[in-house]
Amino acid sequence: MDVCEFLAEDDLVEIVPTFKYEKQLNLITGDFGPFWPSIPVKVPMWLAINLHRQNKCSIVSPSWVHALPRIQEQQEAETAKLLPPPDEHWKETLKLLEQEFGRSIQCSDLSERREAILKKSVHLMFDDARANSGMFLGDITLDNATPAELFLIKKLVSKGFQRLQELRRTAMIAASRKYN
Known part of the structure; x- marks a missing residue:
């Protein structure tokens, strides 16, 4: 768990x-x-x-379980940002109820769509930092992300920051060799 x-x-x-x-x-x-x-x-x-x-x-x-199909349709229409989730722990609650009752509530499309939007936002942030000659890391907005969704992208963000640090170190070494 x-x-x-x-x-x-x-x-x-x-x-x-x-x-x-x-x-x-x-x-x-x-x-x-x-x-x-x-x-x-x-x-x-x-x-x-x-x-x-x-x-x-x-x-x-x-009550929000019955609204999942409508929420899924709305999220499919909105591809650039996350819409408010039905509940802060909606995926975990569904999983617990599924384990208890043995019935699955079909919402995998909603979950996948939200994850794709999150990953796209993080990739855009690091792509901007890589393209920027000053290696400036801009803002990223993850409004309406649930704790589980943030946990999902934690590894992605961690690897991105490690790669960014490597690029910054390389840029500093190259700059110091240029002046010597």
Whole structure:
């Protein structure tokens, strides 16, 4: 399990309990409950999954799940920038729900489109730095990127900065030899 999936487990989801527990659960992340049969209540994803595995609740799909096809269409139309994600941990939440229920929600096109836009933005930034004789590294805007998407391009950015440093060192050595 990656860090982003771990963080997604703290996101609140709605459950419909099948049990009665009149007290509140006092947890580090907050107080949850009381639990009454058929009365929806919000709890962290990890608690919802544990209760579901014990047949003590049903998990209500987040409202944004039903909007994924529309969001996917909008992102396909917008190729230059990332549109706001449906949820900060949307991919991880879908993965957790898929693991729990064994059903996949088809959104791979949306995920791939967002990753392609991110990679394109990073490549453009480094291409500009390489083309610029002063090796100036300009701005890159990654508005609306989720933590998982930023983690995805972390390696790409790291390699880009290493390559940029090599180019700068080479340019400095060449300049010092020119004056000697």
